Every structure is written in structure tokens, then in C-alpha cells.
Amino acid sequence: MQAIVDVLNGWVWSSPLVYGLLAVGLYFSLRMRFFQIRHFKEMIRLMFQGEKSPVGISSFQALAVSLSGRVGTGNIVGVATAIFIGGPGAIFWMWLIAFLGAGSAFIESTLAQIYKQNEDKQYRGGPAYYIEKGIGGKLGKTYAIIFALVTILATGFLLPGIQSNSIAGSMTNSFPVQHWIIGIILVILVGLVIFGGIRSIANVASAVVPFMALIYIGVAIIVVILNIQQVPAMFGLIFRSAFGLEQQFGGIIGAMIAIGVQRGIYSNEAGQGTGPHAAGAAEVSHPAKQGLVQAFSVYVDTLFVCTATALMILMTGMYNVSDGNDGLIVDSGVYQLSPDGEENPGGTVAYTQAGLDKVFSGQDGFDINFVGFGSYFISFALLFFCYTTILAYYYIAETNLVYLTHGKWPILKILLGVLLIVSVFYGTVNSAGLAWDMGDLGVGLMAWLNVIAILILQKPALAALRDFERQKKEKGSGKYAVYTPDPSTVKEAHFWHNDYPKRLREEAAHNPDVENLKR
DSSP: OHHHHHHHHHHHTSHHHHHHHHHHHHHHHHHTTSHHHHTHHHHHHHHTOOOOBTTBBOHHHHHHHHHHHHSSHIIIIIHHHHHHHHOTTHHHHHHHHHHHHHHHHHHHHHHHHHTOEEETTEEEOSHHHHHHHHHOHHHHHHHHHHHHHHHHHIIIIIHHHHHHHHHHHHHHHHSOOOHHHHHHHHHHHHHHHHTTHHHHHHHHHHHHHHHHHHHHHHHHHHHHHHTGGGHHHHHHHHHHHHTTOSGGGGGGHHHHHHHHHHHHHHHHOTTTSSHHHHHTTBOOSSHHHHHHHHHHHHIIIIIIIIHHHHHHHHTTTOOOEEOSSSSEEEOOSSOOOOTTOTTSTTTTHHHHHHHHHHHHTTTTSSSOOOTTHHHHHHHHHHHHHHHHHHHHHHHHHHHHHHHHHTTOOTHHHHHHHHHHHHHHHHHHHSOOHHHHHHHHHHHHHHHHHHHHHHHHTHHHHHHHHHHHHHHHHHHSSGGGOOOOOOTTTSTTOHIIIIIHHHHHHHHHTTOHHHHHHHO
């Protein structure tokens, strides 16, 4: 089985996918005239706009749920591994894919809003919905079913156990506690939330994710301040290494670009089809609003959280860089690891822990003595990040299950929750090697299916951005922008053709702002 999965992963996560996602992001960025720069302020404003309803969550809650899925082990372990394989220059390529990936994130999230529908007394949207409705016919239906089945397998069964395994591994490295005890605690914490639906998940995510991300970034800022004299040299090292100008890393530039792009995509998930599920649950008056908010989530994930990890590793010098064989280009004396981290149970996360320990235990000459802080802090960071990622996985899997069953047979949702909980517990007490590879396969298949779909269906999303920009210019603000698609060009957007106009008419008599929206 391992050999089969390895071969399939070699095909799925080959260069065409990795560089294809990069090319798609560049293509969409050009088509939208680099909206990620032009509308940066608008992204932040829309993020805190409080539109919500009995069946929809706010833009900020949707952002939090989306970030729950994006921010996880990849932001800590993935960054450390990228540096180990590709050197400091890999960080530049992670930044680049985040910037360009915002284009793909906008398209897929806007499509999720355009083709969302009210199912199971809440908004549902995502690739399965826009594939079926946008492509249409038997082909669209078959395509969507395949995507839904792959997604349920990957996010409902394979990937949750990997996140719980990361939690158990990091916690037991810091505290004398058995894996099975951690498993029971996680089962209880996950079960209390997932059976409450998207509102319960959104409430937890919107409280935990921003809080933990800010603390994590704050600790990184402390590291930067304590090593402020190294800032120019560090950024110089990243940029020189990225283009092969740093002599010691010139021989691994191919690996540097590949791992930087791959880990960047894996971390921010732009184009992979995970983010649109949360985007489709949001209550907004125009799909482009949520597209802009979700594009900003890519920045939060990579430019903020991943950069925080990179800073803590690079500025303290606590990292190794492989020469691609059995030797090291850089040997900090921390750990000598293989690219998959198998030679040490802590994996490449040890670089982040060692970097923080160096700063907070006074090894850099500062009057600070918190021995072991790095290990404890990273353990708790992984706990919060991976826990909310598990919640996001369940919501993604549930959305695709509801798509297949149209809200019927609610017992299947309970069984899905039980399956996910079993996966969580199993992941804490067993090795996740094969499951991780199978999860990679599932996510890779999702990415292939989704990126082809958004290329086919891009026109409604691009038109939505132009419409939003026109209304923003006419009304002086994007706040009152309302989406009214032409039924002849966007045929299956039933919510926007029927449900939303009806609700506006019903509310207009009681709320002057709604009357303004209607106009």
C-alpha cells in the first residue's frame, strides 16, 4: 500500500501541479490587474463588516473558519522543512506564491458565493456546488460527485488523524503525558464542537484562531526586536539565496524553488478547494466581498504566520540545510534530519523550538531566562492551530456530504462525526506515516480537480469583481454593493436570482439601509 501511495503521490504532486498552481495564480492576478494591491484596504474593511443572518455567518467568521483549515502544522513544521531542504531562499518563494495565490483564492471563493444555496437550514457552497451548477449537465454532476467523495475521504478520515498526531507528538515532547490521554481529551473537545454545526465551529474558530495567531506573531516580533541588528542581513540572505546569489546555496536552487512553492501552496491552500467551503457559508450582499476577504486570508497564513516561523528560525541561526544527499550545507548543531524528519521524533519543528529556547533562555546574551519556553510555546501553538484545523476539516467533509445527500439522512452526518473522532483518537496513539501520505494524495486530487474547474468557470467571478468595482465607484463605498447577476449568463445562481431579492423586498419596509441596497 505504501508503495502504491508513493507512486500516486509522485504523479499527483508532480511539477505540473506545483508550478501549474503558481501559473494559475499569476494568470488570475494579471486578469484582475493585481487586485491584491489595489483592494488591500478594502479587504481589511470588509473583513470586519458584520453581515450575517439566521442561515449565514459573518465575513469575519468565514475568514476564521477558512484560516482554521489553512493555519496548522504547515505553518510551523512546513516552514522549518522548507528551510532544511531549500535554505533561506525558500521563504521568498513562499511569499511569492502567497501573493499570486490570492488570485486563485478570490476566484474560488467568489464562485462559492455565486453558486451557494440554502441547504440543511444554512448556506452551503464550495467546489462541488459550483462545479455542478457552473459546468452543468451530466459532466458537471459527475465531476462534482467525484470531488465530493475525494474531499470526504481526505478531510473526514485521513487528515484529522495527522493533525492530532502532531498535537500528541509535540505535547509529549514537552510534558510527561501519555498519548492516549491526549487522544481522549481531543475527542471530547472536538465532539463538543462539531455536532453544533457551522455556527459552533465558526464561534470557536473566530475566538481561537485570531487570538493564537496574534500571540504567535507577537512572540516572533519579540525575537526580531531582540535581534534587530540582524534584520538587514537576514532579508539580504533570503533574497540572495532565492536567486542563487548566495554561493553556499547556489547548488540547491532547483530544490529551493520547488519546496518553497510546494510548501507555500500547501500552507495557504490557495486554489486547492478547501477555502471556498467556508466562503460559501458567509452572509454578504455581493460575492466579491467574500472573495476579497478570503484572498486576505492567504496573506495572514503565509505572509504573517509563516513569516513569523521563518524569522524565529533564521534570526537565531537554529537550522540546518541539506545538500540534497547525506550532508549538510549549514549545520547549526540542532538536529541532523532527513527531509521528512524521520530521524528525530520532533521533526523539523525542533528548529523553531530551539530558536525560541536560544532567545528566551538567555543564550543570546539578553537578560531573559525562561528555559524550555520554546518547546512549551510551540507545543501549545500546535495544539490550538491543529485543533481548529480538525474542526475546519469536519465542516469541509460535512458540506460535501450534505451536497451528496441534499440534507437527507441526517444519521450520515452523525456517522461522519464519529468517523472523524475515531480518526482523531487513532492519530494520537499510532504512527501517521501512511495516513499522512494518503492525506497528501487526497488533497492533491482536490487541487487538480478544483484548479481545472476554476479555470473553466472564471468568467462569473471576474465579472463579479468588475461589478463590485463599478458599484464601489458609483456609491463611494463597497458597503452598499449588491449582486444582481444576469440570468442569461449566470444561469444557476438561484440564491441571487430568487432568495436574496425576495428577502430584500421583505426587509426594505423595515430597514432604510436595505432600501438603499435594493436601489
